[in-house]
Amino acid sequence: MNEIFTLALLFSTLRQTTPILLTALGGLFSERSGVVNIGLEGMMLFGALAAAVVTQRLEVPFLVSDPNAQVWWVPWVGLLAGAVVGGLVALVHAIASIKYKADQIISGTAINLLALGAPSLVLEYYYDNSTSSQEVVNRLPLIPVGSENLSPLVFLAFLLVPVIWWVLFKTPWGLRLRAVGEHPEAAETMGVNVIRTRYIAVVISGLLAGIAGAYLSIGFLNQFVKGMSAGLGFIALAALIVGKWHPIGILGSTLLFGFASALSIQLTGRNILPVPVVQAIPFILTMLVLVGFIGRSRPPAAVGKPYDK
């Protein structure tokens, strides 16, 4: 048993936590502003797709002379593309839920469904293949830490926690954002532009989910695979609830889920528990923790309600 709990497990935990943490921090903005974003999973997938395809298309001319050519800026442009596409998809959700006052859960679900089908059309167009993209050569670089390597996005994710805490709780804009999510009418009376604040918050959530997706496709792996986020976006939503809509709480809850995922990977192939049981661990844990935290965690008061002037 002891061989499972090693330093490698710690690093694996950090890697597994990163996409959940990034996405949950994004969701924090959206929900604190009063918009439920169940489409995070879909935004992640679109971000992953955009990052992989853009990186692959950009590196093609460089690979002609050297099939292993490393061009430092290519994956970063891919990352940017992932973030932008994530943000654009979030904009669709924002327009639906803010301008058209759509049911936010249904709008988010539509985005998740779209993310299951639409990538196939793009993949078919570029790669004559509907389930995965061509592998990219230029992945995001790795930073050596001791005996292991970590993606710079891992550092970004953990650095964002104090930054976002500061933005939300120590800046005027953060105060306004929280006010919009708690009592939009009161915020409007005090001169806060509720509509604009919500648009910005939802788009930020998409940007971060898109970065998380890019981490999956060109940081963690080297290609886009259909449905590769495998529920991470939903786990991030649960982490938001368990983390009580607070950056520090989210850090704790995502580390818990990251640890569960890392453990499930470590246990796979060790012949201790059946693989399907091991794979279900993160999801079962999510349900159990969620049930335990209901009532002890209070959502922003105006979450999910369209704002009518």
Place this chain on the structure above:
Amino acid sequence: MALAPWVVPKREFGGVGYLLTPFGAVNPQNLELPATLGLGWVGAAFWVWVGLMLAASLAFLLLDPRSRSRTLYALGALGVGLFALEAVLFYQAVNAANEAALAGGAPRAPLRRFTLSLGAYLGFFYAVALLLLARLQLPGGKAFLVRYRGAVVPVVSLVLSVLVGALLILVLGRVPGVEGLSLSLREWIALKLDLITFSFQLLFSPIYTLSGWFNSLQQTTPLIFAGLAVAFAFRAGLFNIGGPGQITLGAIFVMIVGVFMPGPGWIVLPLSILAAALGGALWGGLAGWLKARFGANEVVNTIMLNYIAASVLLFFLASNQQRFFNYTFYLPFKAQGFEAKSLELRPEAQLPLMINLLAPGGEFSWALPMALVAGLVVFFFLRRADLGRRLLLTGGAAILGYAVGGLIPGPAVAGNVMRDLAASKLNGSFLLAVGVLILVHYYLLRTVGGYEMRAAGLAPKAAEYAGINLGRKIVLAMLISGALAGLAATHYVQGGVMDEYRLKQSIPVGVGFDGIAVALMGQNTSLGVALAGFLFGVLRTGGLDLSQQLGISRELVTVIISLVVLAIALGGLLPRYFTDPLKAAQVETEAKDEEEALTKTQRAS
């Protein structure tokens, strides 16, 4: 209209066509048409339409709303007639050319794939729009649309999704057979428009053939179950995104009963169907219980349960031995071989194919139609009886009708119909779906329990004050919703649509998600679910043709279906009074006042 292809008299299998636009032909592959084909009227038809449009624009200058409306009605009717005339002319011309060629000794007809195209369709849509506009000119026109918002919103949403889908084809589709050719802008536009038109013609093509209908109905079956599941939960104020997980559990339960339960068919078959419902109910009910007991959000939990169900399925089918620490367990479920699939169901647990119900041995059987007629007659004659007895007697009459009908000899069925019906794998699960559809309709609208369920969905607080136990209703609603989804497994495991009567890991449980679109499109009503289910069934069948002929991924259908969900969430981009019942009522009252005021002034003068 000027640039779009008007008719496509000839098309090859891969999609290359001879396009005829009002200003000449676009024919990149130099296909040859028979010389006798008379299509010279296309250019003239275009100018007639231009005249019609001018007249329609002028009609808006008329001051009196009644004469304006009358003119628009006339022009719209004229347009519809014109479209019909074009269709008749086109098909006559093609048939004449084909007959001439056959008479001239050609081995087979030269023109086999031919259709009207976008230009002609646009005219038809324009004419229909004129008719609608005419209605809108009259007092109460807006209220007329608002009254039918249950149909207007889904239809507009579908149109929007189709338009976005067209945009996707425009960007991501490749025009076949033009590589290396230099094209003028006009030709390029015509070819792109043709690609879009042809794609949607393929998607909707199953409507035109009998085999298409059979295949579509086969695809509709699981969509009805999944759509009903979501719609039922919606009615109770819950959102069940757990269709995939519930179908998976239903499939596992059905497999266990179907493989291992001994006994005669009349016991095993109903029990295995119940097992499917039970499996789904378990998974749905779990999410319901967590919500009722702990207040846990059913949306997140049903999604988590989807992933867990996938693991459970893998547990049953991945291997015959599983290790828990130092113990090794042996499971009897997986069949020998590389593929992850279960043992075969016993024949008693297999649902009959529709071909064996409708035409056993190639002869039409009166059993099912007689059952239907007997059931309906009894149902309508017992209007006074209470619901339970009414349904019981109806069921009894149906069984009697089935038995009697089975004894009456029927006529022989044509061979091609038999072949199409057999190939479609349409099975007894379809009848089950229709039956369940009717039962759910009656439960929701005609029973106290269903009334309470809807009350709990519409206004939970009010329902609670009225004495309804909300917690119990939530659990019950999720149990029933899950059971409905679970029944979809009967189609896949017992119906033989996956080529074998087994549970396979490749069971397409994603249909549970399509149920969301079906429920929303059908506005959560039974009739709506049936219609929307059939529409998506047609699209899914047509998607197969699309990927075969044009190499466009059939996922386009999934995309269109999810766009429908988005469009309906957006209220079809229609004004708020189409989606908000309070504002809709306001519009109707205003219209009534307006009409009253009008009659008053008429009486006064």
